[in-house]
Amino acid sequence: MESTESVRHRIVENLGQVRSKIAEAAARAGREAEEITLVAVTKAVTVVETNILIDSGVTDLGENRVQLGLNKISELSGVDVSWHMIGHLQRNKVRKVLEKFNIIHSVDTVRLLEEIDKQAAEIDVVKTIFLQVNTSGEESKYGTTGDEITGLARAAVKARHVDFQGLMTMAPYTTEPEAARPYFRELAIIRDRLENELGVPLPRLSMGMTGDFEVAIEEGATHVRIGTALFK
Numbered sequence: 001m002e003s004t005e006s007v008r009h010r011i012v013e014n015l016g017q018v019r020s021k022i023a024e025a026a027a028r029a030g031r032e033a034e035e036i037t038l039v040a041v042t043k044a045v046t047v048v049e050t051n052i053l054i055d056s057g058v059t060d061l062g063e064n065r066v067q068l069g070l071n072k073i074s075e076l077s078g079v080d081v082s083w084h085m086i087g088h089l090q091r092n093k094v095r096k097v098l099e100k101f102n103i104i105h106s107v108d109t110v111r112l113l114e115e116i117d118k119q120a121a122e123i124d125v126v127k128t129i130f131l132q133v134n135t136s137g138e139e140s141k142y143g144t145t146g147d148e149i150t151g152l153a154r155a156a157v158k159a160r161h162v163d164f165q166g167l168m169t170m171a172p173y174t175t176e177p178e179a180a181r182p183y184f185r186e187l188a189i190i191r192d193r194l195e196n197e198l199g200v201p202l203p204r205l206s207m208g209m210t211g212d213f214e215v216a217i218e219e220g221a222t223h224v225r226i227g228t229a230l231f232k
């Protein structure tokens with residue numbers, strides 16, 4: 001088995017590389033690296049590996065499965081980080097997510113939004129949310145479509161117990177990062193349109209994973225969700 005020291009060394013090195021690539025992509029786009037939040041996706045790793053990242057200064061962690069995420073959050077209780085729910089969310093799990101996660105990236109239906117608003121009111125919180133948009137139209141992907149997004153966004157603006165901050169998308173899987181660019185550009189265009197139509201600022205864009213985060217930053221990502229590049 002790999003020793004803890006060697007695991008630490010590997011993760012710290014990976015983190016340094018990811019941070020440099022974020023900074024370089026930001027510079028290419030004339031942006032500040034500080035505008036971009038690295039959400040370390042810990043779904044495939046243990047609490048030990050997660051802790052190494054936290055010790056190295058990572059403050060935002062993402063999980064895509066409610067129960068596995070809750071387990072990790074409880075094992076790391078007392079640690080001061082923000083937890084991001086980035087995966088598909090069922091309405092019957094909303095209460096637990098509201099109690100334990102800080103941000104939800106994956107709100108994709110009016111029914112889910114209404115459940116979040118109602119439950120958040122009951123426990124007296126206002127939860128930061130992003131709306132997930134299926135920019136690629138792939139059936140395997142969750143997310144609202146370009147047609148439905150306006151209605152969902154209107155509902156999100158009205159909901160009093162959510163703080164609607166922006167949009168999230170996943171590009172189709174590819175080994176060619178440039179292939180993801182049109183989907184990220186599309187998300188930014190939808191965001192601009194919604195800001196105009198609804199008259200609210202939507203400053204955040206959650207887009208970019210291990211294979212395509214540099215392109216996403218060039219297209220305006222404020223949150224990149226990265227797993228594999230940190231733990232490989």
Ligand SMILES: *Cc1c(COP(=O)(O)O)cnc(C)c1O
Nearest residue numbers: 041064086209210225226227228
């Ligand atoms: C797993 C996952 C990621 C991270 O993917 P990597 O390719 O490992 O960086 C990002 N976003 C979502 C929604 C995920 O489920």
